[in-house]
Amino acid sequence: MTTPDVTDADAIEADPTEWWRTAVIYQVYPRSFADLDGDGTGDLAGITARLDHVAALGADAVWLSPFYPSPQADGGYDVADYREVDPRYGTLADADALLARAHDLGLRVIADLVPNHCSDQHVLFRAALAAAPGSPERGMFHFRDGRGGHGDLPPNDWQSMFEGPAWTRVTEPDGTPGQWYLHLFAPEQPDWNWDDPRVHREFETTLRFWLDRGVDGFRVDVCDAIVKAPGLPDWPHATHGVVEPVDGVMPPMWDQEGIHAVFREWRRILDEYAGQRILCAEAWLPPERAARIVRSDEMHQAFNFAYLSLPWDATAIRANVDTSIAANDAVGAPTTWVLSNHDVMRHASRFGYDGPVELEAGVGVDDPQPDRATGLRRARAATLLMLGLPGSAYLYQGEELGLPEVTTLPDAVRQDPMWERSGHRIRGRDGCRVPIPWTSDGPSFGFSSAADTWLPQPADFGGYAVAAQEGDETSTLAMYRRALAVRRRSDLGSGTLRWHDTGSAAVLAWSNGRVTVVGNLGSEPVRLPAGEAVLGGDVLVESVPGAFVDGVLAVDAAVWLTTEPARTT
Template sequence: MAENTFLAGDANWWRQAVVYQIYPRSFKDSNADGLGDIPGITSKMAYLSHLGIDAVWLSPFYPSALADGGYDVDDYRNIDPRLGTLADFDDMVDAAHSADIRVFVDIVPNHSSNRHAWFKDALAAAPGSPERARYIFRDGKGVMGEIPPSDWPSHFGPTAWTRITEADGELGQWYLHLFAPEQPDFNWDNPEIIEDFKTTLRFWADRGVDGFRVDVAHALKKDMSEPLPSVTSFAMENIPLDGSNPLFDRDDVHEIYRGWRKVFNEYDPPRVAVAEAWVPAERRPQYARADELGQAFNFDLLGAPWSAKKFHHTIEFNIHLASKSKSSSTWVLSNHDVVRHATRYGLPKKVDFDKWLMSDGKVPELDLQQGLSRARAATMLIMALPGSTYIYQGEELGLFEVANIHDADLQDPMWLRGGKTRKGRDGCRVPLPWTKAGSSFGFGEGPSHLPQPAWFPAYAVEFEESQSGSTLKMYREMIHLRTQLQGAETLEWVHSRSKVVHFMRPGGWHSITNFGKKAVKLPAGNVMISSGPLLDGKLPANTTAWVTEHGVE
């Protein structure tokens, strides 16, 4: 078992860390079964170390039927046998720590899978039993209980309720699932759930895990008192600021995380966590308080257009929010749930990404050059900001969304359960290209679980390592330079033209991003790095540069 003595006592390492998200099933396949796995991650530790990151975050690797990409968990304290063993996990953690890389794992507390031992027990037990009390079961409405208990929708389909067949063969109660039917929601009013998840947190922390990304952190506590109110939409604008929504962002969820913080603080350094909480921005700081999870994702740039005004406002606002919780902000441009940012920035403003994906990426046409140059510039901008930066596997290669996956190959429940009207997230989860050739471009020795496009060779690690100015080389240089420049978590805005975002960091270095169409002058000093070539000493459109008056050793 991996014992974590890695940088013991450094309790603030996370505040300005660069964290690399790994989607394990699509990172590296070590045994030719088409799925990425834990030994595959270990085999690429030198690559991750060369990139210069501070930590990796692993999306779920637990036993799962993959009804939702592994977020339907059968066993929270084990490894999917298709991905490896606990011994493989220990080896991976040891390899990461030997490379000065910390390890985050995804924890999925809102729901289990319908194959979890507890849910099987609940199905076999009677209504009102302790086994059913671990989940949320209700009698149906109507003469025969044939109507769902409420009108609540699911993220992946028309209803959040599924009716079960009781042990005697008769139709019986309904259970709640805010996501797929294979993902029944836990009852977090049950102390047994609270204690069991503390056991899970300790299980992984004892194996050397340094931190946790908390999935759907805002949905654990629910008001299930009768009569159940009508909820017809999960839109964020329907979540009030007073914590009174019956399903999301309730004030009492924070009691759970205060309990988790006590568990984290049992370790040296304390384990850390970041909340995935899709809540009104004003409510995010609560999750990031020092006596709770400590950090919360800022997703505001995921939906921001390519606009100097919008980026400036978003940065200023989120630094202010972080100060309210005395945490550091998090900067994110891509992850496993959204269209890759190189694609978003290459499409016209206000385009409907779902419709674009349904056209197989044909309408409107993607501007590859614009998308990649803006993606590189945006990444260099957020890397210059105070706080931690989360990057998603493949963005360091400049990967675009794979839009033309055939219907028969799609796996996302958004597609399978949403009437086949939204392709969903498979396009950003396609396995990585490591080599220019091969049946899966070096991902494995056979085909990959999602088909890879013909354009992958020009974005493969092998190809980019041979190319001067490649996106991969830019990421490596940028991350290593960022580590050398790291200072206090502050910035000073520099007055600039309306289409430029310009700020200065402690130590006197500047970050300048040109969102406009015309090249702009740079401040006096040495250009340490730029996201694209300069134009006669000026900063071209869609480009970021870091400038200092002093050299960097």
């Protein structure tokens, strides 16, 4: 009798470990990853064809930003149908093929769930518009009468995250000015009312639809906004960036207690399925509040956006690491580290500025430009620091190539709703969403057979391409591959951090199991002390070639060392 081969897909299904505690998950923005049908827009078949790259990088899973039918008023986060594939991306059969190929490669697949809002083209919102005030159809959303003598003022003072009021007035079926509906983002994105049980049932159906098809979990968009404070009270304070209490009170549209019951409801659904299906929270909260979302019966992960928001400053980074690990340890959850995503300036560019930057504001050709060389050097060091921390980590497509933010996009091609909603004051997030390069030349650098892509690529993108970096051991791609291999081999994700004193406030140093991680965020090279910190071990990974020579760590550099004394020859 012969023993059947065990595929990677079988191994995923049978894996009893809590893989998500240490996983490195690679974010794919479908519109900009790879285009197989030649229309200039990425698609699911293109992703499937390029999954070998993600597997070779050393990731454990891929997270797919929305690929559902959408008018694209907000880059796909205005979902018109949660249980279908947008024709521009392919079909449900293409989604099934992607899942199968990923699992064959040993990659899990995380889908995006968008529960705070949908598209104004969603069938249930269209039904609400056609129905009368006070109807069950309108009860699934936040419809309210306006203030003022004729109801011509918004129901409260809330502002949209995309600028302007968070309310839009509708014209009733009889042609008269009518009620207002709430949208924390664009007017094309009406907010669901999670006080209505039918909304719960709608999303349970969606979860089960994708879980039954083999999806391994969900990254949950704007999850901390789904429940609003009773009565929707006024809130005359800013709510952008990491959301914190004001005088001990959370904003009425963020982090309300009711969200936790919803997360427990979803967790119970996922726990019915084999293979450790997971939930990852997108919540721009400080670590102490984000940790409440990842209690044992709620979500598995929550992005550490406070960490992502930090400047290039050793003291600030150490404080965040300590606070984050302590907050998550208290609830038995891993910390989930991240440096870039589809909503913020790529870290290879933002670290090219001295001082803080507006993460979502975007950069135009007439704005102050980042120092590219400094930005990339710091970004590579920052990546080694992040990947050397215990917990899980997310990578954004193209960061392994050192891709910078595209700061030269013509304003005429911008598609982020922030651009129009701000009166052309905020350029928005298009610069981090430009299609990525695969080859050094050819139409759209291998992204597509078409020369024209949905957002234009800069002429120098070919120099960052995967093909341009293959075989170059000094490249950013090679550094990522080495780091992920050492991280997995040394179990850094499941380790315990122990800080070391280097004698310099600008230098971070800690041991994590068999690896010591050191980063110099100062303005001068630093000689590292040997001894207790075992900083004389062999070099495992350097952020740049020659970063660590004869015990001296270069400026804006990081290194991983063994925790044993260095070998001598």
